[in-house]
Amino acid sequence: MKKEKKNEEYEFCAVCKLNHNQGRRHNYFPNHVKSRSAFLTRFQSKLADVRFFLKNPSLLRPEHASRNRLWCVFCGSDIDGLGSTFACGNAIAHLVSADHLKNLKDFLWKYGGGMDHVDSFRLSEVDLARWEKKCKLLKTDGASDRSRGVVIGPVNDIQLNSENIDTFIQSLNSSFSNGVVEPLQIYTNERYQVSHEIFRVQELGPLRQDADSYLHVGTQLDNNACSSNYFTGKILLWVEFLKAYTLSGYSEVPSLQVRVAASTLCSSDQPPGLWLHRLLMLSSNLVQVHRDERTANSECSSQGLQNLTQISSIVCGDAIGNVHSGAPPPWLDSSEGKQLDFKRSPFNKSRKCSKLNPKRVGAAWAERRKVELEMEKRGALAKNFDANWLPNFGRVWQSGSRKESMKEFEVETKKSSKVETQCEMPMQLQPYVSKKMVSFTFTFTALYALVVLSYALTFTALYALVIL
Amino acid sequence: MSYVLRTLRKKREVDSIIRDTIDTVLVLRFGRALDPICLQLDDILSKSEREVSKFATVALVDIDSEDVQVYVKYFDITLIPSTVFFFNAHHMKMDSGSADHTKWVGTFLRKQDFIDVLEAIYRGAMKGKLIVSCPLPPQRIPKYQLLYKDV
Numbered sequence: 291m292k293k294e295k296k297n298e299e300y301e302f303c304a305v306c307k308l309n310h311n312q313g314r315r316h317n318y319f320p321n322h323v324k325s326r327s328a329f330l331t332r333f334q335s336k337l338a339d340v341r342f343f344l345k346n347p348s349l350l351r352p353e354h355a356s357r358n359r360l361w362c363v364f365c366g367s368d369i370d371g372l373g374s375t376f377a378c379g380n381a382i383a384h385l386v387s388a389d390h391l392k393n394l395k396d397f398l399w400k401y402g403g404g405m406d407h408v409d410s411f412r413l414s415e416v417d418l419a420r421w422e423k424k425c426k427l428l429k430t431d432g433a434s435d436r437s438r439g440v441v442i443g444p445v446n447d448i449q450l451n452s453e454n455i456d457t458f459i460q461s462l463n464s465s466f467s468n469g470v471v472e473p474l475q476i477y478t479n480e481r482y483q484v485s486h487e488i489f490r491v492q493e494l495g496p497l498r499q500d501a502d503s504y505l506h507v508g509t510q511l512d513n514n515a516c517s518s519n520y521f522t523g524k525i526l527l528w529v530e531f532l533k534a535y536t537l538s539g540y541s542e543v544p545s546l547q548v549r550v551a552a553s554t555l556c557s558s559d560q561p562p563g564l565w566l567h568r569l570l571m572l573s574s575n576l577v578q579v580h581r582d583e584r585t586a587n588s589e590c591s592s593q594g595l596q597n598l599t600q601i602s603s604i605v606c607g608d609a610i611g612n613v614h615s616g617a618p619p620p621w622l623d624s625s626e627g628k629q630l631d632f633k634r635s636p637f638n639k640s641r642k643c644s645k646l647n648p649k650r651v652g653a654a655w656a657e658r659r660k661v662e663l664e665m666e667k668r669g670a671l672a673k674n675f676d677a678n679w680l681p682n683f684g685r686v687w688q689s690g691s692r693k694e695s696m697k698e699f700e701v702e703t704k705k706s707s708k709v710e711t712q713c714e715m716p717m718q719l720q721p722y723v724s725k726k727m728v729s730f731t732f733t734f735t736a737l738y739a740l741v742v743l744s745y746a747l748t749f750t751a752l753y754a755l756v757i758l
Numbered sequence: 759m760s761y762v763l764r765t766l767r768k769k770r771e772v773d774s775i776i777r778d779t780i781d782t783v784l785v786l787r788f789g790r791a792l793d794p795i796c797l798q799l800d801d802i803l804s805k806s807e808r809e810v811s812k813f814a815t816v817a818l819v820d821i822d823s824e825d826v827q828v829y830v831k832y833f834d835i836t837l838i839p840s841t842v843f844f845f846n847a848h849h850m851k852m853d854s855g856s857a858d859h860t861k862w863v864g865t866f867l868r869k870q871d872f873i874d875v876l877e878a879i880y881r882g883a884m885k886g887k888l889i890v891s892c893p894l895p896p897q898r899i900p901k902y903q904l905l906y907k908d909v
Binding site (some may be wrong): 652655656685687702 | 769770773776777778780781828831832833834844845846847848849850851858859860882883884885886887888
């Protein structure tokens with residue numbers, strides 16, 4: 291006996307983001323397995339950032355707190371950076387908590403994935419203790435010494451996937467080996483707008499060599515005191531530049547156009563302003579260099595919000611005409627005849643070749659009818675169908691083929707006026723038998739049985755008499 | 759609504775429309791123009807008639823005309839509105855969980871329901887099936903009591 295299929299209630303799978311009524315089976319479907327692994331990998335990458343800050347705690351500034359949030363997928367709650375003195379402090383505390391562990395276990399049980407992965411999504415007490423120690427050290431050391439070695443930040447913060455990024459990081463590392471840099475305190479995971487400055491990378495950026503030259507310019511300038519914001523600003527610039535470079539598909543040589551929209555980086559610091567000024571100078575030089583590369587007709591808008599290239603339409607004369615004047619497109623002028631013919635013939639063939647399914651309902655009838663219609667159009671046939679024609683119909687209370695339905699109907703219409711119950715009885719396929727028949731048969735069989743019994747009794751009586 | 763869709767009042771007209779619709783589904787609504795449920799059905803039919811025009815034709819049949827009574831009896835129409843589907847002059851049945859598979863009794867809840875039903879019929883017909891199952895869930899199918907020979 292097969293198990294009856296349970297009609298399960300619909301439930302929502304948060305991993306696949308769909309409603310299903312498969313119950314526990316759903317966790318083993320390949321799509322779910324794929325979605326689950328992608329889901330967990332995504333969260334793991336976010337946790338990797340947190341782990342980075344677990345190993346290298348750094349002070350969290352209030353202005354950056356808003357960027358320090360994390361959404362815990364197991365608990366379904368936001369963990370923001372309010373009130374924590376260290377980067378990811380709240381997140382670390384959450385990941386250690388018992389509630390999170392409970393939610394994590396529930397999630398893994400519900401959606402599969404193996405309970406042995408529990409430890410990869412949480413932090414242990416030992417880790418927490420280590421982190422707190424480091425934080426204490428940082429607090430005591432923080433006042434005196436700011437330089438803590440070269441820390442650029444986790445590589446995956448800068449969400450650009452190219453080998454350029456790695457080389458860029460290396461170049462940064464090499465140039466900052468003096469150890470005058472603060473670690474990156476801004477979460478570059480989320481999209482943000484630097485309130486201090488907006489660098490807009492327009493069109494395309496410079497070559498890699500030019501990019502390096504920018505870097506060197508930067509290092510030359512900041513020999514004296516530098517604030518962390520100054521460098522974060524520079525790093526942001528590079529992020530934007532590289533983003534644009536990658537977005538352009540590495541195909542075109544970028545020409546950097548930098549525009550400082552708001553005030554300078556940090557009010558107290560002096561060198562940033564100077565640096566920016568020099569940057570602007572360099573950028574304008576670059577723009578001039580690249581201007582030569584442009585064609586005569588186009589103009590480059592180097593300033594203002596308008597970044598569009600204006601193409602002067604003086605050269606393109608009115609004699610040829612355009613779309614609005616209804617002129618033919620240029621590609622049709624020369625090879626007009628060839629192109630159209632080429633398009634027509636295969637298209638026509640494909641139209642005729644597309645046949646309707648020959649097994650479709652009433653196919654034969656349709657073909658015959660089409661022929662008839664064509665002939666009627668030509669005027670050859672003036673065939674009018676019978677007034678008593680009826681379509682192929684399967685009736686409601688009918689058992690048998692549809693041809694019988696027509697016959698039945700005809701029979702009914704003919705005999706509707708007459709009252710002939712007796713001869714209809716055997717013809718109609720009715721399980722219903724009239725009471726008379728039933729009673730008649732019953733009495734007949736009963737009588738028959740009685741007769742048989744009586745015979746049997748008499749025989750036994752005679753036999754008994756004979757013997758005794 | 760009736761002024762948008764063709765209304766047929768004679769058997770000959772019904773015959774010709776059945777015979778002339780080739781390779782498209784023919785929807786024949788049997789009912790009265792003034793009946794409220796018929797009106798609702800007509801509204802849905804008229805709205806979706808154009809959208810399904812590539813694979814279906816819609817026509818209304820007035821059951822009050824005498825000429826059409828033959829069809830009323832032939833199709834066993836006892837409740838109105840009743841919609842009968844044809845494809846290439848062959849009648850298409852639909853199993854919607856109700857007693858009568860030969861026609862659709864009642865109106866549709868939404869325009870989309872009607873289009874779904876039509877699509878199911880068209881697909882089945884193209885595959886060569888004379889009976890198709892209804893794509894609508896049972897909540898959206900109108901319920902009715904069917905009498906067997908006035909029992």
